[in-house]
Structures are given as C-alpha cells and as structure tokens.
Amino acid sequence: MKIHPLTHSEELLMNILWKLNSAYMKDVMDAYPEPKPHQNTVSTFMKILVEKEFLTTEKQGRIFKYTVAIPYVNYRNFVLGNFINSYFNNSGEELVKYLHDKQLITTSQLKNFIGNITSEVTADPEKKDPVKEFVKEITSDKKPKKKEKKKEKKKKK
Structure with a gap:
C-alpha cells in the first residue's frame, strides 16, 4: 500500500483518529480541539482520507463508522524517511550529526x-x-x- 503525504489539516484529523482507532463523526467532532471546524469541513476531509486509503468506512444504518487503515507508526516512518531523504541526503548519520551540532542530543x-x-x-x-x-x-x-x-x-x- 502506497502512503501519500497529508496536509496539515488532514494530519490533525488523522491524529485524532489514530487515538480513537475507529469512530463515528460525532466522536471525531467531540475529540476535535477548539476552535472546532464545521462538521461539513471535517466530513470532506474524512472523504479525502478514505480516498487516500488512510481510513475505511463501514455503513451502519444511516451513518458511517470510520476505521484507521494506516497505523500511526507506518505514517511516522514514511514522513521520517521523506524528511531524511529531502534534508539529509538520505543519511541517518547526517541527521544525528545535525541533532548533535544543534545540541538537540x-x-x-x-x-x-x-x-x-x-x-x-x-x-x-x-x-x-x-x-x-x-x-x-x-x-x-x-x-x-x-x-x-x-x-x-x-x-x-
């Protein structure tokens, strides 16, 4: 399964869903921090995340239950790999050297x-x-x- 990069808003929504693992729209809206976006906005993002295969849906009556399809660890590895590739010439050693030089480690x-x-x-x-x-x-x-x-x-x- 190919993982696609997420926008900041999509990532914020996925962080909520990774904590919940599966949820209905009401659960997601309750978990959203203030100021909460409009429910239609969240619904649009959820549809996009389904298209990007980050979520799966299960229709239960008239509502949908959303379940995480790509675990947080897999996405974190994807983002970190892209980050190291883009900014550190695909070298973990360069990343560690940078962290050490900046006194972050x-x-x-x-x-x-x-x-x-x-x-x-x-x-x-x-x-x-x-x-x-x-x-x-x-x-x-x-x-x-x-x-x-x-x-x-x-x-x-």
Missing part, C-alpha cells in the same frame, strides 16, 4: 544509546553483531566451505 545521550545497542547484542548470544560479523568475514584468511555455509543457512531457517 548530547554526546552522553549518544554514548548511552550506542551502549544500549551494544549491550543488547552481547546480552543475547543468538543475536550476532552485524558489524563484527562483517569485519570477521573480510579479515579471515580462508573463505568458509560450502558445507559450512549450508549449515548456517539451515540454522537460520
């Missing part, structure tokens, strides 16, 4: 984060550190035999 926070990742890898012997595995592979004298590779593939399955 400290060196100690970065060290803690890296330490947590390292401890997660070492705490679980089944979890292999991909960096260490790569270094080991490129610095080893001999290439693993085909039989050993097949065994490793079978273990992974």
